[in-house]
Amino acid sequence: MNGLGANQQLPGSGSIAILGAGSLGQLWAGYLPAGSVAFVPRPTPEKEPGASLAYRLERFDGSVRPVSVPWLSVAAAPPSLLLVTTKAGDTLSALEPHLPDLPQGAPIVLFQNGMGSQQSVAERWPRQPVLAASTTEGANRPEPGYTVHAGKGETWVGALTDSATPLLRQVVNTLAASGLTVHPEADIHQRLWDKLLVNAGINAFTAILNCRNGDILNHRFYLEHIDNLCEEIAAVMNAEDCQPLAPHAIRQRIEAVARNTANNTSSMLSDRQQGRTTEIDFINGYIARQGQARGIRVTVNQMLTQQVQQLSADTKAGEPSNHTRPGAS
Numbered sequence: 646m647n648g649l650g651a652n653q654q655l656p657g658s659g660s661i662a663i664l665g666a667g668s669l670g671q672l673w674a675g676y677l678p679a680g681s682v683a684f685v686p687r688p689t690p691e692k693e694p695g696a697s698l699a700y701r702l703e704r705f706d707g708s709v710r711p712v713s714v715p716w717l718s719v720a721a722a723p724p725s726l727l728l729v730t731t732k733a734g735d736t737l738s739a740l741e742p743h744l745p746d747l748p749q750g751a752p753i754v755l756f757q758n759g760m761g762s763q764q765s766v767a768e769r770w771p772r773q774p775v776l777a778a779s780t781t782e783g784a785n786r787p788e789p790g791y792t793v794h795a796g797k798g799e800t801w802v803g804a805l806t807d808s809a810t811p812l813l814r815q816v817v818n819t820l821a822a823s824g825l826t827v828h829p830e831a832d833i834h835q836r837l838w839d840k841l842l843v844n845a846g847i848n849a850f851t852a853i854l855n856c857r858n859g860d861i862l863n864h865r866f867y868l869e870h871i872d873n874l875c876e877e878i879a880a881v882m883n884a885e886d887c888q889p890l891a892p893h894a895i896r897q898r899i900e901a902v903a904r905n906t907a908n909n910t911s912s913m914l915s916d917r918q919q920g921r922t923t924e925i926d927f928i929n930g931y932i933a934r935q936g937q938a939r940g941i942r943v944t945v946n947q948m949l950t951q952q953v954q955q956l957s958a959d960t961k962a963g964e965p966s967n968h969t970r971p972g973a974s
């Protein structure tokens with residue numbers, strides 16, 4: 646923390662740019678003060694300069710408001726803060742064309758799921774203030790032009806690069822102007838792991854079994870692998886200097902979330918159903934890579950990663966996407 650007053654603003658124009666106009670990007674754009682936010686266009690020539698993205702946002706209190714957010718390039722309107730709400734796998738390539746135009750001191754806040762993409766950005770631009778956010782806010786788009794704030798959550802933000810540390814309080818205050826709950830987090834690595842371990846125990850199983858979160862709990866495939874999975878997660882967390890967590894405590898956390906979100910379609914199953922690239926490489930794939938690099942046995946993480954990758958490959962090759970993997974019955 647830098648001792649700056651709570652009202653101190655970020656330097657520059659004061660505007661906020663959002664890269665990634667999906668559900669989460671639209672949620673933040675809809676809650677942040679009107680007129681302060683713009684979406685950054687991806688390389689899509691069809692977007693006219695000056696055009697806006699218009700949609701309706703159903704807030705958590707049930708009220709529905711029209712939102713209109715301009716598309717503005719970073720070069721045309723250098724922001725004071727850049728939020729990145731792309732899929733984990735798109736983050737580096739989405740940021741690359743904009744970094745030369747981003748003011749040097751402007752913080753970047755990364756909202757990606759899983760782990761690995763945030764570290765790649767911090768390594769690629771070590772002098773830029775880079776922060777990561779871990780959020781439990783839930784949003785979805787049941788129909789085009791309509792975004793729903795489906796789950797009221799909280800967001801923790803922490804610094805990934807040295808130059809981000811003195812800006813943390815200002816970034817948190819800027820995001821909190823949305824009315825959403827935002828906290829500074831001194832140990833964002835631990836916070837990201839706390840979410841990662843839950844995603845590692847739910848998402849791949851739901852994608853492979855083609856079922857809602859709660860349905861994994863009594864499934865033979867889940868019951869066969871969950872204890873070994875939790876052993877692997879505990880060992881890799883230990884090697885990554887996280888707070889030690891016993892495998893049975895990891896399983897309890899996974900199952901508490903699976904029960905609390907029993908009727909939810911996980912983000913990975915939803916990606917699979919929509920034919921989108923999943924974030925498996927940044928969830929079980931990340932744990933498998935970290936484990937392998939340290940000589941830790943990670944066979945369940947590898948198996949889940951391969952099965953989800955294979956399902957995506959089958960879907961792209963035109964195979965039906967509503968089947969489960971043969972070994973998962």
Ligand code: PAF
Pocket residue numbers: 843844847848858902906909910911912913
């Ligand atoms: O990725 C998701 O869908 C969520 O993080 C979780 C916890 C699995 C609940 O659906």
